[in-house]
Amino acid sequence: MKTQVVIIGAGPSGLLLGQLLQHAGISNIILERQSPEYVLGRIRAGILESGTVDLLRKAGVSRRMDAEGLVHDGVEFLFNGKRYPIPLKKLSGKSVMVYGQTEVTRDLMAARNEEGGTTFYQTRNVEIHDLQETAARVDFEYHGEKYSVECEYVAGCDGFHGVSRQAIPKEILREYERVYPFGWLGMLSDTPPVNDELIYAHHDRGFVLCSQRSLTRSRYYLQVPLTENVDDWTDDRFWEELRRRLPDTLANKLQTGPSLEKSIAPLRSYVAEPMQYGRLFLVGDAAHIVPPTGAKGLNLAASDVNYLWRILCKVFHEGRTDLIPRYSELALRRVWKGERFSWFMTGLLHEFHDRDGFDQRIQQADREYYLSSEAGQTTIAENYVGLPFEPVE
Numbered sequence: 001m002k003t004q005v006v007i008i009g010a011g012p013s014g015l016l017l018g019q020l021l022q023h024a025g026i027s028n029i030i031l032e033r034q035s036p037e038y039v040l041g042r043i044r045a046g047i048l049e050s051g052t053v054d055l056l057r058k059a060g061v062s063r064r065m066d067a068e069g070l071v072h073d074g075v076e077f078l079f080n081g082k083r084y085p086i087p088l089k090k091l092s093g094k095s096v097m098v099y100g101q102t103e104v105t106r107d108l109m110a111a112r113n114e115e116g117g118t119t120f121y122q123t124r125n126v127e128i129h130d131l132q133e134t135a136a137r138v139d140f141e142y143h144g145e146k147y148s149v150e151c152e153y154v155a156g157c158d159g160f161h162g163v164s165r166q167a168i169p170k171e172i173l174r175e176y177e178r179v180y181p182f183g184w185l186g187m188l189s190d191t192p193p194v195n196d197e198l199i200y201a202h203h204d205r206g207f208v209l210c211s212q213r214s215l216t217r218s219r220y221y222l223q224v225p226l227t228e229n230v231d232d233w234t235d236d237r238f239w240e241e242l243r244r245r246l247p248d249t250l251a252n253k254l255q256t257g258p259s260l261e262k263s264i265a266p267l268r269s270y271v272a273e274p275m276q277y278g279r280l281f282l283v284g285d286a287a288h289i290v291p292p293t294g295a296k297g298l299n300l301a302a303s304d305v306n307y308l309w310r311i312l313c314k315v316f317h318e319g320r321t322d323l324i325p326r327y328s329e330l331a332l333r334r335v336w337k338g339e340r341f342s343w344f345m346t347g348l349l350h351e352f353h354d355r356d357g358f359d360q361r362i363q364q365a366d367r368e369y370y371l372s373s374e375a376g377q378t379t380i381a382e383n384y385v386g387l388p389f390e391p392v393e
């Protein structure tokens with residue numbers, strides 16, 4: 001087989017890149033380890049920056065998002081029982097869209113099926129070869145048969161546990177990491193959200209996020225120690241703990257119901273550099289992870305896709321191979337700003353049991369400053385709605 005770009009991974013990064021390349025007349029094949037049902041079974045965040053929304057529109061997959069997604073012009077913070085609404089639109093000129101990542105992935109899969117894009121699901125033993133040669137080669141197994149694809153470029157969209165990052169030699173790859181001493185216990189339920197806007201709340205018992213998927217579906221998160229076991233959290237225990245961490249005005253409004261899903265996720269900040277090596281580009285979670293505070297995971301993946309798609313269009317249509325090394329530089333500049341914001345929001349809102357008195361007071365002062373000053377709120381707003389993309393020239 002032969003194609004212009006082999007994309008490894010059919011998560012949001014791989015599918016969105018595939019769709020944009022397809023529309024630009026650049027042939028591509030996607031190789032995915034799991035089945036489509038498995039990929040769609042993963043529950044992830046649900047906030048799209050305005051730049052991500054624009055990119056999904058450019059990719060021609062926005063019909064359902066535009067019909068069903070909820071535009072939010074604000075977000076709320078809460079600490080010491082006091083509520084701080086942040087008018088995102090007024091302060092930054094932009095809004096965010098509440099639309100689940102699972103739905104984004106479903107729309108991208110449907111579009112690829114309709115348009116006849118080639119995707120091999122349930123592949124095994126994907127191997128990347130010849131990244132420094134005149135053509136790269138990707139070998140894989142599918143239903144017990146061995147296959148080989150020759151291509152010009154490989155897009156490593158295979159998430160944190162994928163194989164692509166390992167194709168960069170150890171002496172070249174640099175890794176930067178922070179792990180946090182707690183996790184998020186998430187719960188999805190078919191109950192109306194407790195508040196119109198999302199609420200990010202600090203409480204002495206730990207952070208809380210009141211999020212939503214629609215007017216009838218809520219997503220709540222509680223900060224928990226990493227030693228917690230999800231099986232010890234009955235629905236009743238979850239709702240009880242959530243109520244304890246919310247002020248009475250909200251706790252009394254909270255509508256409870258059976259959970260559709262419950263899971264605990266650890267929090268991590270991670271970046272791998274460079275994001276390009278020879279004919280390989282790393283995209284999304286394959287190169288970076290953020291803690292979910294601020295919902296930057298999918299949005300940074302879309303940011304990488306935006307840069308890579310624009311660069312590959314110029315490479316294939318205008319012969320601009322000089323842009324290839326620019327990918328890492330452009331993508332990382334925006335990635336690090338997303339990393340900074342997610343790390344900052346995590347530090348601002350969580351309860352850190354290992355912080356001493358000085359650090360705790362600085363955290364308190366930070367919360368008071370950022371939330372009560374217009375300049376502080378504007379800083380949060382412009383990062384939350386998403387920083388602009390740089391032009392690719």
Ligand code: APR
Binds near residue numbers: 009010013039160297
């Ligand atoms: N071969 C083929 N496919 C693979 C391999 C492999 N060796 N390893 C991993 N994959 C697939 C995974 O099964 C998964 O479907 O790559 C895909 C990677 O998808 P994601 O982990 O969703 O990563 P990405 O597309 O970059 O999405 C980034 O989505 O996953 C969230 O938290 C993440 O919000 C972030 C955004």
Ligand code: PHB
Binds near residue numbers: 047
């Ligand atoms: C979610 O709805 O799952 C969500 C929203 C905002 C975040 C993280 C997760 O910051």
